[in-house]
Amino acid sequence: MSNHTDTDDGPPDTEAEETASEPGHSEEVAENGQPDADEEASHSDETAGEPEDVAGDQPHDEHGDQPAAGDEPDDEMWPPTGPSHDESTIADEDAFDSNPDHDRTRGNEPSDTEGTAGTIEELGSEVEVSAPVADDPDEDDLLGGLLIDSTEDVEIPDRLVDQVIGQEHARDVIIKAARQRRHVMMIGSPGTGKSMLAKAMTELLPKEELQDVLIYHNPDDGNKPKVRTVPAGKGEQIVDAHKEEARKRDQMRTFLMWIIIAVVLGYALIIAGQILLGILAAGIVYLAFRYASRGGDAMIPNLLVNNADTTSAPFKDATGAHAGALLGDVRHDPFQSGGMETPSHDRVEAGAIHKANKGVLFVDEINTLDVRSQQKLMTAIQEGEFSITGQSERSSGAMVQTEPVPTDFIMIAAGNLDAMENMHPALRSRIKGYGYEVYMDDTIDDTLEMRQKYVRFVAQEVANDGRLPPFDAEAIEEVVLEARRRAGRKGQLTLHFRDLGGLVRVAGDIARAEDAEYTTRDHVLQAKERSRSIEQQLADEFIEKRKDYELQVSDGYEVGRVNGLAVMGEDSGIMLPVMAEITPTQSGGQVIATGQLQEMAEESVQNVSAIIKKFSDENIAEKDIHIQFVQTGQQGVDGDSASITVATAVISALEGVGVSQDLAMTGSLSVRGDVLPVGGVTHKIEAAAKAGCKRVIIPKANEQDVMIEDEYKDMVEIIPVSHISEVLDVALEGEAETDSLVARLKNITGSALQDGSVAGPSSPSPQ
Incomplete structure (x- = not known):
């Protein structure tokens, strides 16, 4: 006890x-x-x-x-x-x-999930879509075989837990954590459902264990208020009873005071005949009663945490909370003497860790909490209770410290990959030791069942917004197609639902502005144009400016100049010219690259130089190779996707052979000349088409990842390659020179192209 x-x-x-x-x-x-x-x-x-x-x-x-x-x-x-x-x-x-619930170590014991049995397994994607389904659906059906005319035909689950889509591993972990009351840390990209899963857990926790917390005045030590917990809803009754009793006492005291004053005034006026003395005595009596009654409110407890109206386990989002909001605080009292002070227990304020007792505390971007707050959070997790004190040393509340207040919550921490770098190691150890770590998926397999869930996702977004016209079947199909494009991989659908939901809302806004009865495919296409990211808008402006100043060339041949491709942000591509020049030197030759190259880009240039040295029949030890990434801006270039671009530019400059300027290319390169897969090929191809290029070279391993818009399909020819010799065969001018270069490369590098066994890594290189 x-x-x-x-x-x-x-x-x-x-x-x-x-x-x-x-x-x-x-x-x-x-x-x-x-x-x-x-x-x-x-x-x-x-x-x-x-x-x-x-x-x-x-x-x-x-x-x-x-x-x-x-x-x-x-x-x-x-x-x-x-x-x-x-x-x-x-x-x-x-x-x-x-009552075993009062054991402070119960956070590590299985929780009573009575009332949720039979439904806890139906969390998220396990819930079937309530709509008619074709008997033999086509595998290419974007609606997953659902026979619907609009989102009005799709039933939306009532519970938040049933609306979760994808994230199978994270879903299973949340189920286990809810059963066993374990802590969870979810790491992944923004918009993949971390906060939704955290809120979903609250629906799986029982409500009958909730408590109210009362703070009482301590007559022995006013700076150490006493703490008491009662079942939820009882706190209000206790406080109301105290207030009613205090009101009755005040009425009785006031009545007695006026009787005494009347007696004093009557005696002074009638018997003593000293009216001034009577008034003075009455004033003294009045002040004495008022001074005696000033401590009456100190007996009324402060209802610190009130769960009377809470219908489920509490969920508190403490993302970015300062120390007082997270750990609790004691307000400053400017009047600390003369009978004007506020009792210390009335100045106590609960923090998120106290309000989340018996529920879930969610902290996104956990690394943004200062080290001191993370240390205190560790204590609250470990002990199951935490005292409240003033957070400012200059405040009178700094001298107040309550008895420990219950903090029996489930901690769900979230963040991006960089969140683990600035996270306190001991805090992460506690979460990992008493819970789970989960990495959130970015994509999921494109199956008929999952497409049905995406149909329900669109219906959920329309229903949750409440102001959007229903989406017809073609509009839903276009949203599913966009989910494929944003996945960036063949046979995958994106799980970045926040961004995809933004597209749904913009399309609905356009339809509503037109007073349309339904949101159509045309509205979704307009939304894709209007909801472009900042990076996409900058990329388009970048391309237009280059055209105005003739910095982009899309026809003819030039020596040592190649149109490379890059990505800006996550969903936009730009064309990035690369130029190479060979100059004599009296000392040892060097490879000099400019254009704000980051570490990975510099390493890719070194890999290219190895191929050049092995390929060339000239002594390049007496020459400097200058490589320039033209107008890359302050952010510079990162990633190795420009490797084949650099190699082609240097070979062109060494041999004096022109490179076709209606051609753009992207791809990584091994030291043996194999072309390896990269990321963002869809956005890069679209950027090349916007810039006026007629052909684009991509790694053969990325051929299935291409999902460009219909408007660009007739504008550009896509050429997949697996070796640098194939790149030169397409890019360099003339037959004889090209053949000789290709033959030399094949003989020297021992390319696996000849036996058809070229293989690349299983995942694209980072950009």
Whole structure:
């Protein structure tokens, strides 16, 4: 049994008649009913100045000491004793000791999930879409075989947990964590459903364990308020009972004061004949009564955490919270003397860790919390309780420290990959030691069943917004196609639902502006243009400016100049010219690359130089190779996707052979000349088409990842290659020179192209 907190299994005695009719209170009322008249008479003197019906609602002193039976308590003794108090205290202690929920270590024990059994397994994607399905659906059907005309034909699940789509691994972990009350850390890209999964967990936790927290004045030490927990909903009843009793005392005191004043004035006026002396005496009486009554409010407890109206386990989002909002605080009191001060227990404010007791505490971007807050959070997780004190050293609240307040929450931390770098190692150790770490998927397999879930996703977005026209079948198909494009991989669908939901909302806004009955495919296409990211808008402006100043060339041949391709952000591509020049040097030759190259780009240039040295029949040790990435801007170039571009430019400059300027290319390169896959090929191809290029070279391994818009399909020819010799065969001018270069490369590098066994890595290189 804790030395700091008590629990109350029932409201004050005045509430007995109300609670008698409520389920689960019959035994409680029988044990804690009204005392008989004799007990009330004997108890009235001992509880003077305290509510009769809440005498047993005061917390114990720090050591739980009680006055000995039969001892007469003095006026300052607290808490008051007597038959009524003793009975309620015994009942409270029995309830406390018999209730396993009060064990502070219960965070590591299985939680009672009664009421959720049979439905917990249906979390998220396991819930079937409620709509008619074709008997033999086509594998290419974008609706997954659903026979619907619009999103109106799709039923939306009521529970948030049933609306989760994808993230199979994370979903299973959340189910286990909800059952066993484990902590979870979810790491992944923004918009992949981390906060939705955290909120979904609250629907799987039982509500019957919720508690209210009361803060009481401590007469022994005003700077150490006492803490008491009671079942949810009882806190309001206790506070109301205290307020009512305080109001009655104030009325009685005021009535007595005016009687005394009237007697004093009457005596002074009628008998003594000293009216001025009577007025002075009446004033003294008035001030004396007011001074004596100033401590009455100190007996009213502060309802720190109120879960009376909470219908499910609490969910508190503490993302970016400062120390006071996260850990609790004590307000500053500018009036600390002269009878104007505010009692310390009335200035205590709960933090998110206290409000999340018996529920879920969600902290996104966990690395943004300062180190001190992370350390305190560790303590709250480990101990299951945390005292509240003033967070500012300059505040009077810094001297106040409450008894420990319960913090039995499930911690769900989230963030991007960089979140683990600045996260306190001990905090991560506690989460990992008492819970799970989950990496959120970015894509999911493109199956008929999953396309059905995406149809439901569109319907959910329309229903949740409440202001969008329903999407017809063609509009839904276009959204599913966009999910394929954004995945960037063949046979995959994106799980970045926040961005995809933005497209749905913009399309719906366009349809509503036109007073359309349904959102159509044309509206979705318009939305894709209007909802372009900042990077896409900058890329388009970048391309237009280059055209104006003739920095982009899309016809003819030039020596040492190649049109490379790059990505800006996640969903936009740009054309990036690369130029090479060979100059003699008196010292050892060097490869000099300019254009704000990052580490990975510099390494790719070194790999290219190895091929050049092995390929060339000239002594390049006496030459400098200059490589320029033209107008890359302040951000520079990162990634190795320009490797074949650099190699082609240098070979062109060495041999003096022109490169076709209606051709753009992207691809990584091994030191043996094999072309390896890269990322963002779809956006790069579209950027080349916008710039006026007629052909684009991509790695053969990326051929299945191409999902360009229909408008670009007739504008550009896509050429997949697997070796640098194939790149030169397409890019360089003339037949004889090209053939000789290709033959030399094949013989020197020993390319696997000849036996058809070229293989690249399983995943694209980073950009």
